[in-house]
Amino acid sequence: MIEMPIIDQAKCNRCGLCVSVCACGAIVLVGNTVTIIETEDCHWCTNCEAVCPTAALTCSFEIVIEEE
């Protein structure tokens, strides 16, 4: 499974801004629903999160300490 941005459909207002800024085509509108397709082409630019006016889209980072 490839980690992908997460969308909260309850918060999403279907404005489509995330679809328009996604450079790898991972975010698409299927009917009236914003859908995220798993792809390794997603480089976690987080632009979708940045433009979302309702904070429905999240690109979280796991924070780890590298073993020395």
Added chain:
Amino acid sequence: MTIDTAFLKSIPYFSVMNSVELETIKQSFSEKTLQRGEVILREGELSDTLYFVVAGAVKIFKTSSQGKDQILSIARPGEALNDIPVFDGGTNPTNAQTLGPVTLYSIKKDKLQSVMQQYPKVALNATMVLAQRMRQLVSLVEDLSFRHVLGRVTKILLSHAGDSDGTKEHLTQQEMAAMAGTAREVVARSLKALEEQGHIRLERHRIVITDRKSLEDIVADSG
């Protein structure tokens, strides 16, 4: 190309106008479509056109002499681009670049002035839009200059870090911004700075702390 008066009504500048008035001014606008990554405005250049985002998103940013970008804001549908040089006659203070396909409406400065003379309520709305923009910029200036945001972001990273095989917490830049009491743009800048200094490594959906001791020093120094 048809200028949509219903959309014009949704723009804060023109929200006070009725549909008859909007019909009379719509011929002053042009529509423009742009692809991803196109530069709309370049810092330092003269420009006499006010733009409104109709569809898509535009990043407004400054670039330092070392080539580092600082995003000031993201303009979404209904928001204006380039009001400062249009009103003060100076050069563009910022760059503007599309984040995806974008549709803009544009109006030349002389035509905008005619609209404002004919409908002073538009000028009144424009001052409100500019005041809101100034409020947002003052807040960003405060964050970038006075607050020890780097120290706070660093502290958040350390306190939410898991080891490589234990429980790992997940945080978005938006969440880190809320925790640090700052803007998302400032968190992005802080993370980039920490990476450039070699303290962390930004990977796809992972922030790897490579030098824990240095991060602890940054937190200690920030008081």
